[in-house]
Amino acid sequence: MSHSVTPLLGFEHMTQLGSASGYLDEIYEVVKALSLFEGFSVSEYSKFCEYMSCYGALRGDTILNEGTEGSFLVIVLTGQVDVMKNDGTGRRKLVTRVGPGGFLGEMSLIDGRQRFASCVATQPTDFAVLTRDKLNTIMLEYPRLANKVLLLVLQLMTSRLRDTTTRMLPTIVSEAI
C-alpha cells in the first residue's frame, strides 16, 4: 500500500523526514510501555511506523495551535515541547513540558474538537504524526494492532488524568459529606 508524503496542513514549513519507519528505535521506546496488556511484536511496531510520517521542527516552531482544527496525534521523538493553554483571562499557562516519547494532540484525534492547547518546540524537535485517517485504516486492516495503539493512547491519557486531577483538587472548595 502507498503512504502519503504530502505535508500535513500547518507543517509545510517544517522539514519532512519521511516515514516513521526510519525511527524504529525511537518508536520502540514508546510502544514498549504496554506492560499490562500484550505488547507490540517487532513486526507490529514496524507496521505501526509505516502509518506515520515524521517532521522536524525548529526551536520556536508551533506544532499545534490552541483553538484550531486538527485530527492527528504527535509523538515526540527528540527535543522538547512546551504545552501552553490560555486560561480564559488572556494569560498563557504552561500546562506541561513533553520530551521524547511524549504524546501531543491525542484529545482532538479522539473527539474531533479543536486543539485544547498550543505546543511549541523549545528545542529542535523531531516528531511522528498519526492522523485519524491512518488510525481508521489500521483499525480496518489490522484490528489487533489497532487495539495496541489504542491501549497505548489510553495509558498515556490515564497517566495525564491522574496527574491533572490531583493538581485540580485544591480548586475544589467544598468537602464531600
Added chain:
Amino acid sequence: MSHSVTPLLGFEHMTQLGSASGYLDEIYEVVKALSLFEGFSVSEYSKFCEYMSCYGALRGDTILNEGTEGSFLVIVLTGQVDVMKNDGTGRRKLVTRVGPGGFLGEMSLIDGRQRFASCVATQPTDFAVLTRDKLNTIMLEYPRLANKVLLLVLQLMTSRLRDTTTRMLPTIVSEAI
C-alpha cells in the same frame, strides 16, 4: 462460551443482576456516543453486553474504594454516584458526580494501579462491570469490537481530561513566556 456469575470481590453484599444482556437499552445509550468513528452494530453491542455482569448498589454503598486494588470498569446504568478523593491533607473532595451512562474505574482498568478515588452510590444504582480479563478476551476473540470498546473509553477519558485540565489551570502560578 460461558460467562462467570461469581460476584466480584467487594461486591458480595450487592444484588447480582446477571449479564448486561438484560440491559441492552441502557448500554445502547452509552455506546451510541461513538460518532467520529464507526459505531457499534446491534450485534456488536449485544455481544459487548455478554461480557459484562450487572450489580445493584443501595444508597450509601461504596462501589470503588480509593487506594485499593481492582482492575475493572464500571458503567452506571441507573442512579447516581459521587466520586470523592482524599486531597492529601485528610479532606475528602467531591471530584465529580456521575449518572446513567457514566464510567467509573477506567484508570485502574488501563494502568493496573490502585483506585484513584472512591465512588459511593448516592441513590440506588445499577451498574455493569467490565473486567480486564473480559476486555482481554474481547481483544482476542473480537478485535474489531475491542477497537470500539477502547475508543469509547478513550472518548470518555478525553472529555474528562479537557474538563480537569481546565479546572486545574488556576493552580498554575507562572505564565508561559
